[in-house]
Amino acid sequence: MSLVFKRGYVLGHGIADVLIENGTIQAIGDNLDGKRAINASGKLIVPGFVDTHRHMAQAPLRGLGPDMPLGYYLERVVQHIGASMTVLDVRNSLKLAAAEAMNAGVTTVLDWSAVSAPDQVDAAIEVLGQTGLRVVFGHSNPDDMRPEADAVASLGPDYLPVDVVARHIGLARERGLITSMHVGGQHGGGVRKLHDAGLLGPDVHFVHGNRLEDDEFKMLVDYGCTLTVTPVTELLMGHGDLAYRRFAEAGGQPALGVDVEIGNVPDMFSEMRAGLMAERARGTLEAREMLKAATINGAKAIGLGDAIGSLEAGKRADIVLLTGLEHLFGEDPAVIEGAVVTSVGTEDVHTVLIDGTVVKLDGVLVDHDLRELRELTLRIARRTLAAAAG
């Protein structure tokens, strides 16, 4: 099956056609033909967004904690939501999270799994394989690893003894997987602990990093570790200044994640904007750097840099068509790319392709009904609120 987007403005190329065959970008150029053609005229064609840190099963909790500090969230909410979910709750929550992601042009999510009981994990793996979203499933109970898991999700050295984190990294390495963990959201020193234990490497993906010391950023870069910042959550919950600039200045390529929805919306536009604004408040930064963070840097951060994250022949076809920027198509690419960061929202996500399959067309999700999924998950938020308060 071949598909061609006709005459869109392709990021990095200008006005062109994009030909997709068997889920792969075959060519970007002029006069390309495919079995199915989609008119992309007036649309900006960008790589699908890559969210490298989300606790997907918490999707029903949107807006539950606009004033919630990190400590309260960790002690009250995380405990209840994970433990209280039935298998059906897990299925519906993950469907909701996946549908919200695709609706917003997010084509890949690293799910740092918010559920870890064996029956929940089995349900999660099954349902995530059916949603159409590209999911890197981070198994958050590594001692009970499923062969289908794509990554090890470790709480990390701020919350666990180093020998436990070492065991998690070891389990991942046995399987050739990455380990994804939180670090530095509340205090520094976590990276140094892993460094001193000889555990750092390019297969270790960190999230947050706000309070890390300067030498810890150097360690991350020296060992090829990757880092995701989650701007909205970190700024709202008081993690401190974003690690974006310090990691970038040390030579790293920061990625972006949504993290949790309790004080957030599930799209990368909000993350890019919050990241840009936070860094602009402290210095200069080109807006389009945030678009890189939300696409190619994200792909690289979770070991998928060769497969996704940019529009190139040979890469998997994870592609988004955006409306609303046609008036800029003659401008400097820095303006067009920057405008995706400053001036676009989920309402501008016209068409979404994942692995060559159309999952959103003309502004409408193909296989998912967001309203129905929200209704199915209503009671999860209500129950969690009651339990957290009680």
Ligand SMILES: [Zn+2]
């Ligand atoms: Zn997190």
